[in-house]
Amino acid sequence: MSRQMRLVTLSLVTGIVLMLIKFIAYFITGSNAIFSDAAESIVNVVASGFAYYSIYLASQPKDENHPYGHGKVEFFSVFVEGGMIFIAGSVILIKSIYNIFFPEPIENVEEGMYLILVTSLVNLGVGFYLMKRGRSLRSLTIEADGKHLQVDAISSFGLIVGLLIMKFAKLPWVDIALSICLGKFILYSGYKLLRKSISGLMDESDQEAIEEVVTELNKHRKADWIDVHNLRVQRYGQEMHIDCHLTLPNYYDLNQVHDRISEFDEILNNQLESKSEFFIHADPCMPECCHYCQVKNCPIRSEEFKQLIEWNSSNITKNMKHFRKS
Structure with a gap:
């Protein structure tokens, strides 16, 4: 089993166990806010299940039908997860508004808080671990899964604070107000994941990947790499696809x-x-390149070398050689 599969399996098993604990907390308290937290856990489990499949698919080698590999499925996985979070937030808000007019009795608040505290601590730890490993493995799905668990943990901590206020201040309306706040927070979290996945599916420029490539180009550039331009970088799963124009003598x-x-x-x-x-x-070099060309003993040089142009994400992505002198 690959490292990604082990990580997403950890997320799935954790999600199932914590979901059951949260629903137990809801049934013994009847708290609308705890129901909100438990409802989001269903999303965690379903999303982790889909993530498990997407990680498996992304790891498959290229084939005739998928010459660029299967890594792009991770963007779809994040889209599904973001969409389900968004739906969960909407359901929570609808139920909260319903309970404004038709309130339900709340009991055993203290016992429910202890159960939620346990789930939030576990979610926080597992979420942090998944995000750290997701970044190191360049896995958008693992990172999104970890972010989702951290969001769940933060919302659970907020829930505990609200339940404490409700218990000691004797303010039953706090439960509904807290549920509405959690619903809005979950909606926003779902929106951010949807935005990220749509950017990937639409091949939006990956600025972080571009900066990474540009840094290495400047660090290891050769004298006869006269010019690099029209650089385009996309990250699909753990692979990067890089297009560029390289000017040579x-x-x-x-x-x-x-x-x-090849070098x-x-x-x-x-x-x-x-x-x-x-x-x-x-691309072949042109006379206009001579003032920044570092090739020594060039037999066709028309102008002496004057300055080294450092490549950056602004000038290297344009579809033109660096003719202009500064």
Whole structure:
């Protein structure tokens, strides 16, 4: 079993156990706020189950029908999880508004709080661990699952504070008010996950991945890498897909061009934490490149080297060579 599968299995088992505990707390108290917390736990379990399948699918090798691999399913997994969180928040708000007009008696508040405290501590610990491991493994699904558990833990802590106020201040309306606040918080959390998944499904530029690539390019650049531009980076699961134009001396023959592109590919793949697939378009240099070209003893140089242009996320992503002198 892969590391990702073990992590999502941990999330799934934890979610099932904590969901049962929260519903026990709801049945012994009748608290609307505790019901809100328990309802979100159903989402945790279903989302973790879908995450389990998406991790399995994302790990499958490329095939004829999926030449770019299966990593993009992680964005769909996060979309499902975000959508279910959003639906859970809506259900919680509807039930809260209903109970404003038709209140239900609340009992055994103290026992319910102890149970919720246990679930919140477990969720916080497991969520932190999943987020840390998700970032290190470059798994959007694991990271989203961990974030979801942390959101659940924070909302549970808020629930406990509200129940304490209700118990000692003798204010029964606090239960409904707290439930409404939790519902809004859960809705917003679902919205953020939906936004992130839609960005990935629409191939929105991954700024973090671009910065990572640009850093390594500047660190390991060679003299005959005269110019890199039109850089585009997308992360699908644990793989990155990188397109760019690489300007090389125009007197290189085809074998030299091939060797330099292979070197470019190998250097970045050795340095980047994610496995990368490159599509590199080779451009010939032009006289306008000479003022920032570092190639020594160039037989066709028309202008002396004047300055090194440091690549950054702004100039390297444009579809043009760096002709303009500063």
